[in-house]
Amino acid sequence: MTATSPERHPTADTIIVGGGPAGLSAALCLARYNRQVLVFDGGRGRSTHHQVNRNYIGFPGGIATVDLRKRAVEQLADYPGARLSHHQVIGAEGDAERGFTVRSQSHAFTARTLILxxxxxxxxPHFPGWERYVGESMFWCIACDGYENRGRRILVVGHTDAAAAEAMQMHSLSDRVQLLTNSHRNEISEVLCRRLRAAGIPVLHDQIRGVEGDQGRLRAVITRGGERLETDSLFSIQGATPETRLAEQLGVELAPTGYIRVDTEQQTSVPAVYAAGDVTSLHSHQVSAAVHEGSQAASAANYFLYPPELKSA
Structure with missing residues (x-):
């Protein structure tokens, strides 16, 4: 083996790339099928922020997503067949016949099935210290955090009709809503502009220079034009990019939205490759949906792994 050749690790039944709610749910389900499963968790993603999830049943008062992840990891520790790796996956290749290989900088790992x-x-929005505000007073989802911001000063940030529609929806929760484009472009249609004006929602075409706040709690947003917008909560509607690099390397088909196309079993266009969680859908980015999809993908992968004589058809 040369110095640059990746070290080959033992084969697992399933490799899962992603250690959020979807990936951990899939791992637990597979472990309970007595499968050998390897989860790669790069320590990034929405569930690593300061978010408190209040939409998942069984947790009165909500649970911090970092604590939910921690509990899931502790739960997986009861299953010797489940392993967690903090290697960053940089590549993937293979097919259902030969199996799949995922690569980190210095290692290669193989499995018969793959869950993305x-x-x-x-x-x-990026400003000094912006990460500290995410999940505390800077959010991305009205379903997740709108209710807790009833009656507060809400600043919706975005320059598209999606942002304008979000501001209109927020108006059902608070009569103190403003919209800031935070872009050199303003792509809000005239139809939405009229609706915003009719609802009394001010629109400022400017960009964020900085904020006033402490311990993740916003007090005001300062614009490049010198405006000071007092606010309790910022809802960022500036979009998100699905992490599909590995899917594309494997030849997985994407939907027109750029997200991974899956069927009702979370199967992608490539046999034995499944996808779960936010990467599969433009909407419904909820912990509950991610947990469901992870479990569904795991069950489908488990069935694929059975020999023909154990399958009903």
Whole structure:
């Protein structure tokens, strides 16, 4: 083996790329099928922020997503067949006949099936210390955090009709809503502009220079034009990019939205490759949906792994 050749690790039944709710749910389900499963968790993603999830049943008062991840990892520790790796996966190749190989900088790992739970990259406004505000007073989802911001000063950030529609929806929760484009472009249609004006929602075509706040709690947003917008909560509607690099390397078909196309069993266009969580859909980015999809993908992968004599057809 040369110095640059990756070290070959033992084969698993399933490799899961992504250690968020979807990936951990899939791992637990597979472990309970007595499968050998290897989960790669790069320590990034939405569930690593300061978010408190209140939409998942069984947790009165909500649970921090980082704590949910921690509990899931502790739960997996009861199953010797489930392993967690913090290697960053940089490549994937293979097919259902030969099996799949995923690569980190210095290692290669093989499995018969693959589950992609790689999530999305959110386009949050960037200002000094912006990461500290995510999940505390800077959000991306009205379903997740709108209710807790009833009656508060809400600043919706985005320059498209999607942002304008979100501001209109927020108006059902608070009569103190503003919209800031935070872009050199303003692509909000005249129809939505009229609706915003009718609802009394101010629109400012400007960009963020900085914020006033402490310990993740916003007090005001300062624009490049010198405006000071007092706010309790910022909802970023600047879009997100699905993390599909590995899917594309494997030849997996993407939907027109750029997300991974899956069927009702979370099967992608490539046999034995499944996808779960936010990377599969433009909408419904909920922990509950991710957990469901992870479990569904795991069950489908498990069935694929059975020999023919154990399958019903």
């Amino acid at each position: 739970a790689t999530g999305v990259l959110d386009h949050f």
